[in-house]
Amino acid sequence: MWLLQRVTAAFLVVVLAFHFFLLHFYHHAFEITLMGTQTRMQDVGYFATMWLFLVTATFHGVNGVYNALVNQGISGTPKTAVKAILGLAGLLLVAQGTRVALYMNGFLA
Amino acid sequence: MSTQVPETETEAETEAEPAGESHQERRMADKAARREYRESEKKAEAELRAAEESVHLKVFRYDPEVEDKQEPRFDDFYVPYTKGMTVLDALMYARDHYDSSLTFRHSCRQAVCGSDAMFVNGRQRLCCKTQLSEMAEPVRIEPLPHQDVVKDLVVDMEHFYDQMHAVEPYFQSEDVPTEEQRQSRENREKIKMSTRCIWCGACMSSCNIAAGDNEYLGPAAINKAYRFYMDEREDEEELKEHRLRILEQEHGVWRCQTQFSCTEVCPKDIPLTEHIQELKREAVKNNLKFW
Amino acid sequence: MSQSYNRGLVEDFGRWKEFSAGMWAWIFHKFTGWVLVGYLFTHIAVLSTAIPAQQGEMVTNSAGEQVDVYTNTLTLLESTFVVRLLEVGLLAVAVFHILNGIRLLLVDLGIGLESQDKTFYASLVLTGAIVIASVPTFMAGIGGA
Incomplete structure (x- = not known):
């Protein structure tokens, strides 16, 4: 888990920087249209990167929150509950994100 | 211990047995x-x-x-x-x-x-x-x-001592050595700083995580474990495994968030955070080996 | 210790300003982490408007034109000043989390442990510089342009 958190961190550093540059400096955020998003998403490489971005970010974020709570000294039933809720939230986020992405590239209509 | 303790004890004694000496005395x-x-x-x-x-x-x-x-x-x-x-x-x-x-x-x-x-x-x-x-x-x-x-x-140091003992701070090789156990100079240098701990508890008290999570082993105990894990005179694989298993529990090395508070307050200048990080890497290496 | 005797004000008095660099780094990292997780969820929620948009749902925007929901939502959000301000905040939070994250990765690899406080200050300064430098980009096209 610890190692995974570091590996995802390293990956996220690169992709997040890329994401920011692309959508704020290259394309301006206020000029985003459905057309543009669709065009980008149709590129398999971009789509794959964005999907990986989603999964790693979710893992890194959810695991980070979990660790923060463990550091506060949580244990027993609340801990199990937190684990379940965070896991569920993470899964839902990935599912919804994937659905959105698939709509965006026109795979689902 | 405090020099005051005997005094309070005598006070208590006089209160308990007033017949011991005369009122006037x-x-x-x-x-x-x-x-x-x-x-x-x-x-x-x-x-x-x-x-x-x-x-x-x-x-x-x-x-x-x-x-x-x-x-x-x-x-x-x-x-x-x-x-x-x-x-x-x-x-x-x-x-x-x-x-x-x-x-x-x-x-x-x-x-x-x-x-x-x-x-x-x-x-x-x-x-x-x-x-x-x-x-x-x-x-x-x-x-x-x-x-x-x-x-x-x-302050009550009992919890601190419990954590120190939890890492089994002693050599536990089964076979009695037949001759003098020599340590190489390099190995001595490696564990030198970690042996300087005087159990004062300053590090544990400064640690934010130990403050919140009572079960966390704490910097002093992990440093103690480092001192034995790294010592070449205890070189049995099973023992090293055993020590790592204690350290990589949920409340072991992973709780350290590298805030460096312990390293900064240590009166003996032990690089505590560095030692904890080294043990984290050891644990990762060990787990990867199994996969 | 969680169940320790409560020393009241005596325990807490002036403690926060005695925090060392490493502690501040940890607190900031944690705080920015929470913000980023929160953003991740809302981000996906906003982008979810792409689904009805893809199915051809159109709305009338402020100018009276017919546009799809996705484009409309994003344009609308991006045209408000508050959102722009929040975005700059988000950038600051993200950049700090990235830079301090790199610092933590180095610490994990056992590099630069002696200068951990200096790298923390460096990441703070760098965050400030990057954020200020990118304010024009973020604010571009807001005043009706």
């Missing part, structure tokens, strides 16, 4: 003690006037067994300053001249026994190793944070 003894005390106070006043400099101490006071000390408060003491005086020296002066009930632990006075770690001016420090001249006035002296206060500056 006891009154005489009390009177003599009071006289002696008044004299030492007078002497202190004279010394204070004679001294070129004096130091203002604000000392935390609390005693659950004495009615007017149940509410924590700070007492002020003015101590004549002499060159080279440490915080511990000042505390001892205050105890000997102003208030004999002022309680704190001290023993060797040379940073070896590790009994006088306290919270001085907002930081965990070893009082006998802290020069008064380096402290801003008033010098605030409090017991170590995140530990139960027993009385005044004395």
